Amino acid sequence: MIQRIQTLYLFFSLVVSAGLIFVFHLWNNTEGVKVYATDNYLYLGFFMASALLSLISILSFKNRKSQFIMGRINIILNFILLGIFVYQSLNLSGEINVSEKGIGILLPIFSIVCLALANKAIKKDEDLVKSVDRLR
Template identity: 70%
Template sequence: MLQRIQTIYLLLAIFVSAGLIFVFPIWENSAGEDVFALDVLMAFGMFIASAAMSLVSILIFKNRKLQFVLGRLNIILNFFLLGVFVYWSLTLPGEMDISEKGIGMFLPIISIVFLVLANKAIKKDEDLVKSVDRLR
């Protein structure tokens, strides 16, 4: 399980989705206070759901097809989270709530990169198993 490269990529995606959200703020409000993902329930739930999907994907390492599907769903979830952040930062009028964007808004992009790399490695493993089955 840990000897596969996709497990490392998925662990990094878990670290980004569940660990770095407590370190980097999503934005700074007009009062100058940092707003973390824990303060915004919807963003926090989506980050934790992404981390949970990555963890489940690691634990079902014997079923590569389901692992690949969960990876794609996780990528879609992170794109949706990124879209929510862009929507929040562009539609709030007059800088009422979001004064300055933080690096936490870009965490879904980093997570997407690791998930794409993991899916690529899963697909490579699946193709290898299929080629060996053809020889039998």
Template identity: 65%
Template sequence: MLQRVQTVYMGIAMLVSAFLPFVFKLWKVGNVDFYFMSNIIYAALFGLSATLSLLSIMTYKNRKQQFVLNRLNMILNLILLGLFVYRSLNLSGETPEVSEKGIGMFLPIISIVMLVLANKAIKKDEDLVKSVDRLR
């Protein structure tokens, strides 16, 4: 049952967590671009998020476990987003070296939205199965 719509949403969340951090910078201080690899915590959290999305895709037979894994992934992305917000508030824009925030800081938000949509689709499938079981 890999052709379900929640698999597409979880696949997009996995791509956002696994590949897009290599493309988009998190922030820039002076002439130096900072990507997620500059901090081991960011790299570990992005990697764990991508792994949880892949694991959730592979557990397509157990919808309840998929739902729980997506919830854990959302919590992980909220932690990552919180770290980015904390870091962006500590970046001083008033220094002689002008700092700017990159679009990579918003990647956890995209991942969270995709996971919420996947959980809605999983809930819809679960309700459909329960309604069919009632008719038997």
């Protein structure tokens, strides 16, 4: 069942959480230096935890209930990360020199969308299996 659509969504979430953090910067600081997620261990930890949950969820394709629960936990983790980014960006905007926000702040949103679509597909598969079990 690894060829299901939820695996593709979870893989996209994995790529966003583990790969794109090295490509896109989060913001520019007051000196004009680009700040990446790898510069702060808290951000890196949240992104890597999200990527690890996506990978574990991909590999646990036989247990759809735990896959669904891991997806929900991953969504909550990404919302926490998004909240930290919003808080940080609101603190950055109060400076005399206006900082530039990067597209890296939006990475948790892309991950949340992919995880929500994956959970929808997992629920659809679970409902299909339950309906087939009722017919037996």
